[in-house]
Amino acid sequence: MGKSENIGDQKREQDLINQFLADNVLFLGPDPEIMENHDIAPRTDAEDKAMKKESDPAVLALVRDRLQAGCNETFEMLEQMGAAPGAKWGDLITGIFTPSGDLAVGSTGGVLLFACLVHHPIKFIKKYWEKEPTVGIREGDGFIHNDARYGNIHNTDQSLIIPIFHEGKLVAWAGATVHEGENGAIEPGGMPSAAEQVYDEGLKMSPFKVVENYELKKDLVTYLQNSVREPKLQYEDMKVKLFVCRRLEQRVKAAIAEFGVDAVISSLRRGLEDSKTEVQRRLTEWPEGKVRTVVMADSTLRENCLIKINLEMEKKGDELVLDFRGSSPEFANRCNNTVLSSLKGMLCQLFLMFVWPDLPRNQAVFAPIRVICDPKSTLRSSYTTPNAESMMTFFPAFTAAQLCVAKFLYNTPAKFTKVIAPWHNMIRTFIWGGMTQHNEMVGNLCADLNGMGGGARADRDGEHAIAPIFASMADTGEQELNEEEVPFIQIVSKKIMCDNQAFGKYRGGQGYEMIASNLKSNMWGFMVCCIGSKVSSTPGLFGGYSSPTYPLCKVKGVDTFEIMKSHPEKWEFSIVDIMNKQPFEGAKYSTHHMGLQFELCNRGELYMIMQGSGGGYGDVLERDPDLVIRDIEENLISHEAAWRVYKAVFNPETLVLDRDATQKARDAERAARKKRGVPFKQFVKSWSKPEPPANIPYYGCWGEDCSTIYAGPFAGVPRKVMRADNIEAVFMPNPKDVRIAELEDRIRTLEAKGRG
Amino acid sequence: MKVPMTEYLEIDLDRELWLCRVCGHEIGPARGLYKEGLLVHARDPREIHKPVLDPEMYEFTFAPDPSWVQILEYYCPSCATMVEVEYLPPGHPPVHDMDFDIDALKAQWKTRKPLTAGELAGPDMAHFAQHTHSRKEKAQHRHGGH
């Protein structure tokens, strides 16, 4: 710059450059300004005017109830009409958004975190498509979206969004989101754990217009159908979501006709502002200070490794800060990474479902809460990093937060839920795909994912297979209905496995076992995607134990349906008996971690998994021995576990409790604890090590120093140590290459032996 | 005043001490880590989460892998209540899990009354009066009786 130039010139020049850059953007990727902000948008002039004109709380509440009823009505419609299994069993939501895009009213049922994230694509549409001459936002338009990087959980969920106008002015948005399943990824079913790049993950829809004049554009629908394995599903659910959004539009317009447009705008905005204020007020009641926890995810779904989720939760005044720094680096070629906004959506769900379920279901509830993550960590992954299985890191992050929240809540006088141990956090279900008995290609999943075991509560046991962490009201589905459409059956289902319990003064709710097989297809396969086979995924609270770990069990190389016909007596109807007794001759029995990439299942081969238990609460020796007996009666625990864990003494024939002997046994166990327990400082001296064990693939910080991040070692790739503010993505070798290298090593050893 | 912080721990605000809620044992300074006043035992997780599949036959058995995770059990040195458990990789330093601002706690509790067991556990689910089959109860609800 020349000295003679004055400030006016400089500003003119800068404006010119800015304008040039704005006019010549090569690609409109996710906008950090939109994606990193989860606060409600600033109040607009129009909102301000409306709020001044209509501020009667009674009127605003009436409007809100009317819109809430509209959301619940459309939720029912979507559930009844949607074709996706996810829609049928409650993995969906409908909502109404302010003109700026904030979620103001969500349906009472369904997956709230879907809706909590739709404000990002709406804000994108507003910012980029409103003034774009080739797009625009007009009455009768509709937009579709599924890419998590523009605001979503993962791209198996699809949203349809329509603007709502009144006298030519945009007054609200309506949105519907469904877990659709199939999305044309490298594996069928929409949640490809084999994806090594974002391009393996199937459709990545940035928000775009698919509806004009309230009609789906046939050319675009055809393109989308052509990109997925279930073209019928893609079309049907786009139609259903559009219809549902139109019904929401009708309800908003009816409210405008009855109460006036100012009342509607004012009600939407007031609900958000009041919710935010109320959360701030409630937070001031929490104790001040810091609560910390560590949750270990034990798999990328391709291989086992320890992925640290590190959380420090600080409450200060009316603010809560969730600091996840020190957590694992992102994985460049694994899809277990989380986009920061997805993490926030999941955490929002925690507060709305498990902390303040009485508050309106809107996004302002999360507005006073801050989230901090290291850039390029697995909870704040980069644009180029795959994320189709983000649940594998953001579910453990949810659990870490649930654990910390309980430690703040216990002391807080005004509670709105029970103090609760962590809910089970993994979707233990089958994803499936192939050709059906009706000769159709499909790819989707079983609704058993909704049957997570509830955490134990401060005054009672958890409930079995009750609800997923991401939806308060969702169903596990009817297997008989599934069998009409898909060619596999669950030979054993809804049967609770004995001793699959998170022990405690109050035990976690347990899960059921599932034994599935292909009956009617020449081409059919399964996937499963969970962590928690080596290290349990769901801890307990206040001295309660965690859930057990869960493997995938397989029986291959035999048609057990034929055995059922010829030797029915050989059939065992539990995972434990089939695996331990191995009743089918010639079959191959094996166990695996729960990251199964899509694999063909021949007729009669068995794929066996278990749902998970919620965490236990309190000291096992404090469990009411009558409850121990009840659990035995209900076959939830064995006699052996009742003695080994709970020290309950009873007559094994009659199950009559010996209270004195139980008391004595428990006293003896307390004495034994004192004997084996070591004073903390002395314990730490021998226990604590300065670095992670050299032989364990470990990802994240070690101990409380969050500034140093470890990664590896894994399969011959040495451990890398990096600074938290300069994380490099981890690149994992192909598990098949790892296996080949192991086998080549063995051949070399054997050959050397042969020569020697 | 003593304020409960967990099922088994409370803070004596006047004496600034962590106490065991079961036996009243003085665990240590409230501004410090309560774990320092407890006994610890590192447990093989298979003792609690027993393999249900035969470990001779299978790699994964429903039991955690002890080389990847251990259970740290914290006991009150006086009454041996298991105050907390922590699942950590071998050698990972115990986490300083609760670090409360004692002065702020004192200020908050100046005007508060002690909590009942029910208040500590949290509220029961809302009463679903509309589901009741008793006409008398229904009538009471209609007239605002509770």
Ligand SMILES: [Zn+2]
């Ligand atoms: Zn004690």
